[in-house]
Amino acid sequence: MATFPLQQPVPLVDQVGVEERAAKFTKRSIKNEAKAVGLKMAVSMMDLTTLEGADSKGKVTHLCRKALLPMADRYDCPPCAAVCVYPNLVAHAVSELKGTGIPVASVATGFPSGQYPLDLRIADVRDAVSFGAEEIDMVISRGRFLEGELNEVFDEIAATKEACGKAHLKVIFETGELQTYDNVRLISQIAIEAGADFIKTSTGKVSPAATLPVTLVMVETARDHFLATGKKIGVKPAGGLRTAKQALQFLVMVKETVGEDWLTPELFRFGASSLLSDVELQLAKLVDGNYQSAKYFSKG
Amino acid sequence: MSDLKFGSAFEYAPAPESTPVKLKKQYELFIDGEFRAPSGGRYFGSVNPATGKRHARIAKAEPADVDAAIQSARNAYSKVWSKMASSERGKYLFRIARIIQEKARELAILESMDGGKPIKESRDVDVPLVAAHFFYYAGWADKLDYAFPGRSPKPVGVAGQVIPWNFPLLMAAWKIAPALACGNTVVLKPAETTSVTVMHLAEIFQEAGLPDGVVNIVTGAGDTGEYLVGHDGIDKVAFTGSTSVGKKIAETVAGTGKKLTLELGGKAANIVFDDAPIEQAVEGVINGIYFNQGHVCCAGSRLLVQESIHDDFVARLERRIETLRVGDPLDKNTDIGAINSKEQLGRITSLIGSGIDEGATLHESSCPLPDSGYWCRPSFFTNVSPSHRIAREEIFGPVLSVLTFRTPAEAVSRANDTCYGLSAGIWTDKGSKIFQIADQIQAGVIWANTFNKFDPTSPFGGYLESGFGREGGMHGLMPYVQI
Known part of the structure; x- marks a missing residue:
């Protein structure tokens, strides 16, 4: 590929400094109206996800309806950004969501390990797209990245992007396996230049997943790329996000790092399966004035 | 050019710290373990810098009050504090540190009200460090022989300490904790614009049962400080503040035999x-x-x-x-x-x-x-x-x-x-x-690859016109002992 090496610089990241900065976002106090705005925003950015071996059409149906109407009307809660499933369930999800405007996202490329030959991974993508997926969440070859085969990683992302056609490509790094922030910064830049529409932290199958400092490094990469080229790339933390408080901390980080243009589902998403329940609980508390039992909210 | 927008989307709602604690209308002097009205009966206003309005009256110490404070410190030094077993001195300091932790929220709120610093900093930086300093020097109190092996360190006597307005409580802790740990007694003058929290610290000394006169606090303007550092009754001067005042103090103290440490300006x-x-x-x-x-x-x-x-x-x-x-x-x-x-x-x-x-x-x-x-x-x-x-x-x-x-x-x-x-x-x-x-x-x-990190175990002090002597760490004991 002629496009490698990278067009933009990849600055060094100091671990202590970036973790300290991330911790400062958690000190912001988000109350009252700000909390309501933030929580609704979080719901609108949520890729409601189910990625289990035991997933069934029935479960996906429930998930789709939950995404469409997360809470009773009186809470004025927006629908979720997308529903994310395995390729086998894409067609079913698409038919469930027909006419709603909510896109179906599919993991592909041999998710979650990606340890398959490239032609199979590409075929996986083409299948998901042909079933109607409008967003593809691919995984990179972490092993090849750690071996230093950056050209190969770049080319695979570019090839996947091509296979996506009109579908949006989200590139999953599995940052828990890449370990260092320098690696996260580097792979972010590689993915962006190889054609990613979104860069995404994790599969949700490896811990740690979407930590605040890792996502901060990715948001900073997207910001610097925008400032250099004018092109906006989205960021999606996924995995390990369970509480409304965490979601608000991520939104604070986005707001103060890259500005309000990124506070939209077009450019920031949460990949989560259980986060919505806690957000519902908190939203209901803001409206009704008291916390209710989690039993009062459907599990999707 | 495309640039970022930091506008009003997802604007944070006001999140004021609730204030269960109120300032007193009037603050007195702290001499010989009790709060006393100033002999001249005069008070000056303390202003909340976030409103520009006066929110408390602070006693103005007259020379006679400073004399009394020094006399009380002298008595406490020779009769009680220097004679006390060093492990007992340490216990008082530990107790003070614990009470500071218990009252951390109250102290942080007062510090922000009186000095204008964000509650985030007074809560997460200033007050925790104040407690940490007392804990740290409490630990040294009965281990001075190990800090200065073979030198049998003795206390200096009465310390006159003058502190600035930027970290009112923290500077008080930096001054008082090592002085007391080494067996000295103290007369401290806080800055004119930030006297409030140090007077609340005095209440903590009372609550901890610190013997009368071990710490005395005289409030006032520059002239009060000048009178204190020039006084014959003190053995040691510690000052943190501007370089110009530091130079004057150095002149005043020169030739008197008083020990001196100065922590002055900077342009890092x-x-x-x-x-x-x-x-x-x-x-x-x-x-x-x-x-x-x-x-x-x-x-x-x-x-x-x-x-x-x-x-x-x-x-x-x-x-x-x-x-x-x-x-x-x-x-x-x-x-x-x-x-x-x-x-x-x-x-x-x-x-x-x-x-x-x-x-x-x-x-x-x-x-x-x-x-x-x-x-x-x-x-x-x-x-x-x-x-x-x-x-x-x-x-x-x-x-x-x-x-x-x-x-x-x-x-x-x-x-x-x-x-x-x-x-x-x-x-x-x-x-x-x-x-x-x-x-x-x-x-x-x-x-x-970091900046503005403070820790009681680490010495702090300057070269050239930033002053001399070190505060914090084992080095911070030196100015308060004779070896």
């Missing part, structure tokens, strides 16, 4: 090399200059940035200051609070004016400022030359001067081109460079 260089982790360096520079409204003697007020990354770095700083939140010190989301006093705001404003007049370029945050009280937008100057006043004089406000260098040797010579030598910062991903540069910089504290 924060050196950013082109191989630095850039985003973290930006944060470090921001924290270095805007922490506590820039009212920090070790503030990184001169940014020396390598020429090759200057433009990029300045652009990043410009964007970053737009996200700093200036306003109500008691709001938990406030990053920059109120300037401590009208006088200080005047000094800062005049130095900003001199920067503009001398040809430097001002970059200022566009943030709105509250209508009343004393406020200053975070700002920095580019096109600063080393001869500009803003590159040489301590501004003591949220104003940074940006200069450039080409080579490591030039960075060192620029960093040392100052009459001060309190602190410095070095930003590079290269470990060997950190040591190579740090060895050549004349400064008491040098931070690498």
Whole structure:
């Protein structure tokens, strides 16, 4: 590929400094109206996800309806950004969501390990797209990245992007396996230049997943790329996000790092399966004035 | 050019700290274990800098009150404190530290009300460090023989201590804790604009059962401090404040046999090399200059940035200051609070004016400022030359001067081109460079890839006109012992 090496610089990241900065976002106090705005925003950015071996059409149906109407009307809660499933369930999800405007996202490329030959991974993508997926969440070859085969990683992302056609490509790094922030910064830049529409932290199958400092490094990469080229790339933390408080901390980080243009589902998403329940609980508390039992909210 | 928008989307709602604690209407002197009205019956106003309104009356100590305080400290020293088993002294200090922790929230709120600093800082930095200092020196009280092996250290006597307004409680802790641990007694004078929290600390001393007269607090203006440090009844002077006052104190004390430590001004260089982790360096520079409204003697007020990354770095700083939140010190989301006093705001404003007049370029945050009280937008100057006043004089406000260098040797010579030598910062991903540069910089504290980190175990103090003597750590015991 002629496009490698990278067009933009990849600055060094100091671990202590970036973790300290991330911790400062958690000190912001988000109350009252700000909390309501933030929580609704979080719901609108949520890729409601189910990625289990035991997933069934029935479960996906429930998930789709939950995404469409997360809470009773009186809470004025927006629908979720997308529903994310395995390729086998894409067609079913698409038919469930027909006419709603909510896109179906599919993991592909041999998710979650990606340890398959490239032609199979590409075929996986083409299948998901042909079933109607409008967003593809691919995984990179972490092993090849750690071996230093950056050209190969770049080319695979570019090839996947091509296979996506009109579908949006989200590139999953599995940052828990890449370990260092320098690696996260580097792979972010590689993915962006190889054609990613979104860069995404994790599969949700490896811990740690979407930590605040890792996502901060990715948001900073997207910001610097925008400032250099004018092109906006989205960021999606996924995995390990369970509480409304965490979601608000991520939104604070986005707001103060890259500005309000990124506070939209077009450019920031949460990949989560259980986060919505806690957000519902908190939203209901803001409206009704008291916390209710989690039993009062459907599990999707 | 496409740029980021830091507007009102997802605007944070006000998040004021609830204030269960109220200031008293009037604060008295603390002499011989009790609160006493000043002999002259005079009081002066203490102003809340966030409103500009007077919120308490503070006793003005007359010379007779200072005499009484020193006499009480002398009695406590010779009859009680210096004779007490050192492990017992340690117990009092531990007790004080624990009570400070218990009252942490109350003290943090008062500190922000009286001094204007954001509650985030008084809560997370000032008050925890105050407790940590008492804990740390409590531990030393019965181990002084190990700090000075074979020297059998003895206390000095009565210490006269004068502290500044930028960290009222913390500076009191830095002064009082080591003095008491070593067996000395204290007469302390807080700054005129920030006397309130130290008087609440006096209540904690009472609650801890500290013997009468071991710590005495006299409030007043510069003349009270002058009378205290010139007094024959004290054996040791410790001062933190401006270099000009420090020089006068040095003259006063010269030839009297009193021990003296001075912690004065600074104009620290924060050196950013082109191989630095850039985003973290930006944060470090921001924290270095805007922490506590820039009212920090070790503030990184001169940014020396390598020429090759200057433009990029300045652009990043410009964007970053737009996200700093200036306003109500008691709001938990406030990053920059109120300037401590009208006088200080005047000094800062005049130095900003001199920067503009001398040809430097001002970059200022566009943030709105509250209508009343004393406020200053975070700002920095580019096109600063080393001869500009803003590159040489301590501004003591949220104003940074940006200069450039080409080579490591030039960075060192620029960093040392100052009459001060309190602190410095070095930003590079290269470990060997950190040591190579740090060895050549004349400064008491040098931070690498971080800034404004304080710990009671670490000595703090200056070179040149930043003063002499060290506070903190084992070194901080030295000024309070005879060996």
